[in-house]
Amino acid sequence: MDPVVLTVAFALGYLMYRLGLPPLVGFLVAGLCLSGVGYTSTPMLEAASDVGVTLLLFTIGLKLRIRNLVKPEVWAGASLHMALTVAIMGGALFGLGYSGLRFFLAMDMRTALLLAFALSFSSTVFAVKILDEQGRMDSLNGRTAIGVLVIQDILAVIYLTAATGKVPSVMAIGVIALLPVVRKAFLLMMDRIGHGELMVLFGLFAALIAGAHIFDLVRLKPDLGALILGMLMAPHPRAKEMANALMSIKDVLLVGFFLDIGLRGVPGAAGFAAVGILVALLPLKMALYFLVFTRFRLKARTSFMTMANLSNYSEFGLIVCSLAASVGRLDPRWLVVMAIALSVSFILASPLNTYSDQLFDRLAYMLKRCETCERHPEEAPYERKSADIVVIGMGRTGVGAYDWFRAKYGEVVLGIDYDKETVAGHEMQGRSIVQADVTDLDFWRRLPTPDGRVKLVVLALNNFESTLSAIQRFKQFGYKGTLAAVARYDDEVERLKEAGADVALNVFAEAGAGLAAHAVGHLGLPEQGPA
DSSP: OOHHHHHHHHHHHHHHHHTTSOHHHHHHHHHHHHHHTTOOOOHHHHHHHHHHHHHHHHHHHHHOOGGGGGSHHHHHHHHHHHHHHHHHHHHHHHHHTTSOOGGGTTOOHHHHHHHHHHHTOOOHHHHHHHHHHHTOTTSHHHHHHHHHHHHHHHHHHHHHHHHHTOOOOTHHHHHHHHHHHHHHHHHHHHTTSOSSHHHHHHHHIIIIIIIIIHHHHTTSOHHHHHHHHHHHHTTSTTHHHHHHHTHHHHHHHHHHHHHHHHTTOOOOHHHHHHHHHHHHTHHHHHHHHHHHHHHTTOOHHHHHHHHHHTOSOOHHHHHHHHHHHHTTSSOTHHHHHHHHHHHHHHHHHHHHHHTHHHHHHHHHHHHGGGOOSSOOGGGSOOOOOOOSEEEEOOSHHHHHHHHHHHHHHOSOEEEEESOHHHHHHHHHTTOOEEEOOTTOHHHHHSOSOTTSOOOEEEEOOSOHHHHHHHHHHHHHTTOOSEEEEEESSHHHHHHHHHHTOSEEEEHHHHHHHHHHHHHHHHHTOOOOOOO
16 A cells, blocks of 8 residues: 555544544545645555455354344334435435436436435445444343444445346356355354464455455355355354454454545536535435434434434445446446535544434434324333342453352342343342443433442443443532442553542453452452551
């Protein structure tokens, strides 16, 4: 990669990080700036972008439960939103044909509907990056957003197949038929590859060869192959470990994706006017998302957070426009306009997602009027339970803390987790636990502390930003007991203490101390103080 491109990307990514925005905004701005001074995309950058997107879809598949796709708010919500967006935006774009604006002159209804279809997609890459950074991938709003994006991807594949007339090979039937056999073989292999470089290499093989390349050979969409392979491997207990092992490679390659988007070129004055109009239509798309999700009984807050995750245009829209231009259905100048509109939508959506909690709090009174009377099953009010100790986040660290407290003090501990299956599993093992989302303001209003009985709260969340936000919420709602939290890095420990945590520990350092204590106990050595 050109050292200038790499330097500018790092510098602007770091600047955005220091400003509290996702680094991807800096990468997009870097691409736009470099494009303005004559730089263009390169085959190497495009290859890195393609591999990054393929790995992204594979890791999505590793975390995706197929049953999430058949939920009404996902498949019906995605389909209804696309239909409404195409109809309303298509009508608006067709009307602009009479405005005298250069890019919209002589726009017929067919072209307007094609553009509206391209604009109806939201970015999978952006949403997954944001959800990963916020630790909300497994929350209801995260699962809903990812499910909607997968449905959109499937609809895009159907369109691309129909528009190109590129019929899948007869061999595609054999590939599809062999998937159950491949699944069984790959799940067996997952038990035999250890935890090191073989796991990473096997993940790359599954995504790029068994998934993308094989699907491409039989004229099926390569990215779809990677997604399907990931979904087939998702039931394995080590699927999440594989996704984490591939994370750094995926993140580095996705820098190429965002740079490539920015390097698509800069339009003239008329093109920028068209970009402005497309960006101005984005709030309409967002409002339709919010309206549709609330109709499927999601709370206003969940609908708003999901809407924020999807509040952008998509790389799939560029692909649709590129295909349409190649067969003469669209003026090629629209490709640059769409690329700039996509970049601007990412830049605007980043702070929206960063400050979505605060923004919703300010608009809650108005937005809650859109809620339905009946509540989504996963958002039914939970039963208040009294406890002396509350553990928030019932992963391995949280469960370890819960079991230690219960063994030492008895049934005075309450666990809280947002994942329905996690809660059900702990209930079967006899743990006192409720399902709730710590990122939801309603959680804090219903927190079981009205009698001041809770003396200790342990925050064992996987995401640092969520932990930091939870500490701030506890302080905001006047909690007077002890707050304990865990972090992965020493600098995060200091930030948690500054935010108000009474006890903040590095989870890896404490694992070493715990191991030493168990070893000494096994030897039967007496405890000794310092000499």
